[in-house]
Amino acid sequence: MERRAAGAVAQTAPEPIAAESAHFVSAASLRLRSDWFNRMRWIAAVGMVAVSLLAVEFGRVALPRLPILLTAAVLLAMNTVYTLRNRRVPATDIRAELIVVKIQMILDLLLLTVLLGFSGGIENPFHFVYIIHVLLAGLLFKGREIRRMSLLAGLLFTAEVLGEATGLVPHRHLSSGPEMSRDWRFVSSGLAAFWLVLVACAYLSASIMRHNRTIKDDLVIRQQQLMAADKAKIDFFRYVSHEVKTPVVTAQSAVEAVLAVAGADMAEKPRDLLRRTVERLRQATEIVQGLSDLTRGPLHQGQDVRDLNLNHLIATLLDGQQSLVESRGLRVEARLPAEDVLLRASETMVEKVLGNLISNAVRYNRDGGRLTVELRDLGDAVRVSVADEGIGIRPEDLGRIFDEFYRTPEAKAASTLGTGLGLPIVKRFIEQMGGEIVVTSEPGRGSTFTATLRRS
Amino acid sequence: MKRTILVIDDDIDLVEIIRLTLESEGFGVIDAQNGARGLDLARERKPDLILLDVMMGEIDEGFQVAYELRKGDNTRDIPIIMLTAVADQTGYAFDPEKDSDFLPVDEYLEKPVSPRRLVDLVRKHLPPTI
Numbered sequence: 001m002e003r004r005a006a007g008a009v010a011q012t013a014p015e016p017i018a019a020e021s022a023h024f025v026s027a028a029s030l031r032l033r034s035d036w037f038n039r040m041r042w043i044a045a046v047g048m049v050a051v052s053l054l055a056v057e058f059g060r061v062a063l064p065r066l067p068i069l070l071t072a073a074v075l076l077a078m079n080t081v082y083t084l085r086n087r088r089v090p091a092t093d094i095r096a097e098l099i100v101v102k103i104q105m106i107l108d109l110l111l112l113t114v115l116l117g118f119s120g121g122i123e124n125p126f127h128f129v130y131i132i133h134v135l136l137a138g139l140l141f142k143g144r145e146i147r148r149m150s151l152l153a154g155l156l157f158t159a160e161v162l163g164e165a166t167g168l169v170p171h172r173h174l175s176s177g178p179e180m181s182r183d184w185r186f187v188s189s190g191l192a193a194f195w196l197v198l199v200a201c202a203y204l205s206a207s208i209m210r211h212n213r214t215i216k217d218d219l220v221i222r223q224q225q226l227m228a229a230d231k232a233k234i235d236f237f238r239y240v241s242h243e244v245k246t247p248v249v250t251a252q253s254a255v256e257a258v259l260a261v262a263g264a265d266m267a268e269k270p271r272d273l274l275r276r277t278v279e280r281l282r283q284a285t286e287i288v289q290g291l292s293d294l295t296r297g298p299l300h301q302g303q304d305v306r307d308l309n310l311n312h313l314i315a316t317l318l319d320g321q322q323s324l325v326e327s328r329g330l331r332v333e334a335r336l337p338a339e340d341v342l343l344r345a346s347e348t349m350v351e352k353v354l355g356n357l358i359s360n361a362v363r364y365n366r367d368g369g370r371l372t373v374e375l376r377d378l379g380d381a382v383r384v385s386v387a388d389e390g391i392g393i394r395p396e397d398l399g400r401i402f403d404e405f406y407r408t409p410e411a412k413a414a415s416t417l418g419t420g421l422g423l424p425i426v427k428r429f430i431e432q433m434g435g436e437i438v439v440t441s442e443p444g445r446g447s448t449f450t451a452t453l454r455r456s
Numbered sequence: 457m458k459r460t461i462l463v464i465d466d467d468i469d470l471v472e473i474i475r476l477t478l479e480s481e482g483f484g485v486i487d488a489q490n491g492a493r494g495l496d497l498a499r500e501r502k503p504d505l506i507l508l509d510v511m512m513g514e515i516d517e518g519f520q521v522a523y524e525l526r527k528g529d530n531t532r533d534i535p536i537i538m539l540t541a542v543a544d545q546t547g548y549a550f551d552p553e554k555d556s557d558f559l560p561v562d563e564y565l566e567k568p569v570s571p572r573r574l575v576d577l578v579r580k581h582l583p584p585t586i
Binding site for chain 2: 242245246249250252253254256257258259260261281282285
């Protein structure tokens with residue numbers, strides 16, 4: 001039976017609310033869209049070349065091939081620059097990215113107008129590409145910038161159409177029907193429809209994005225409030241745990257001092273009772289310490305990260321259990337690679353994880369049982385497995401052993417002094433380090449806990 | 457001659473526990489409940505060893521006392537064992553080797569104070585008698 005506690009980095013810093021949120025998209029996500037626009041431009045340029053060739057050859061449409069090919073060449077050249085920039089300049093500043101996208105859109109609109117001028121103007125169905133730019137402006141920009149971009153698109157198209165209608169710009173007739181570019185009823189109704197769609201699209205996209213921005217700002221504020229509340233909870237808990245621990249620790253020290261000074265002169269029963277009192281007080285201290293550890297992972301992560309020699313650490317932790325190992329006649333087998341395995345991580349967290357797994361394997365082993373600790377270097381991760389031949393875990397308990405304060409009936413029978421917090425701390429710390437823990441177990445035959453810690 | 461240990465800690469109960477433990481081992485114990493009084497006593501009585509709590513009135517009062525003791529001509533060489541529950545507050549456990557640069561004490565003793573470990577550490581750090 002196997003239980004896997006999948007690991008993911010549990011706590012990440014929230015995005016700052018300022019620039020990124022105000023623009024809705026982040027610099028990185030805008031760059032992804034920019035890459036997508038670049039791919040569209042490659043397709044557009046190839047399409048322009050293909051249409052100019054095919055329309056003339058097969059459609060018998062009198063399109064000027066050279067100007068269209070030149071326009072496509074300009075588009076290809078511009079897009080090459082855009083693509084190279086995206087590859088070489090990291091996307092870190094949202095404002096810079098927006099300016100670049102704005103310039104690209106303006107140039108696209110100018111090029112589109114030139115292309116329409118060579119390919120039928122109002123007759124060319126691709127004039128609705130202007131509308132696509134207006135939609136994009138609505139998604140990416142705000143208020144005045146959307147209006148400016150929409151106005152530019154509308155004016156460029158209107159100027160081109162009016163230029164052809166008045167004869168200032170030569171018209172290329174595409175359809176086999178009658179010439180319409182100088183028919184003022186057709187031109188005016190076409191332009192009116194165009195402006196109507198353009199304004200509607202600008203308004204709709206801007207209004208949808210305004211709504212989305214409000215939602216996002218609200219979410220960011222709520223996230224900050226939740227984080228502040230979480231921090232306040234942790235601070236409060238730390239304060240309370242310290243306040244509880246102080247008198248318990250003092251009481252423990254007092255009883256220990258009495259036992260040390262006067263224990264030899266006491267009758268056996270009261271002395272035994274005092275010893276039990278010490279154990280219970282120690283248990284209470286461990287519970288408070290354990291709860292404190294559960295709330296403290298992120299603190300450690302920023303605090304004592306260093307290159308850890310796991311071979312040494314495991315050897316030291318096994319040494320720390322030596323007296324218990326000997327008293328219970330356990331056979332310890334440490335399978336450590338000849339070459340030291342290093343891991344850059346919080347010393348406190350890794351020590352707690354491995355210390356808890358090893359002390360559990362000692363505590364819940366059978367007398368004379370084997371305790372095996374295996375360390376493996378996987379390159380991008382390290383794996384430590386701790387196996388015992390002890391009480392094991394029933395399948396129905398495997399899903400609960402990482403719950404705070406849960407102790408299996410067998411664990412309670414084996415030791416009254418556990419806190420039920422060791423494995424939750426192990427799981428929490430491993431997850432916070434971006435790793436995972438897997439447990440396999442057979443009741444009465446033993447358990448193997450395998451922790452994988454990534455080197456990220 | 458009785459060796460004298462100065463205990464600087466604002467927890468009176470803990471002071472009494474330490475007194476009971478150390479006096480039963482033949483040491484003399486004097487105490488102070490705050491850093492300023494502790495410094496005065498250290499200068500006046502020149503104890504053989506000082507047990508110093510980190511957090512008293514101020515969160516770093518023990519650190520300040522340690523710096524002052526190391527600056528004084530009469531107190532510079534007195535061994536200091538620092539009593540800490542700092543790991544409980546911060547998650548950071550002191551280490552005499554790693555932290556000697558910024559905190560000049562000879563040993564750290566994490567609370568709860570185990571009588572046996574307390575006596576062992578006091579004996580370990582007491583200067584030899586002349």
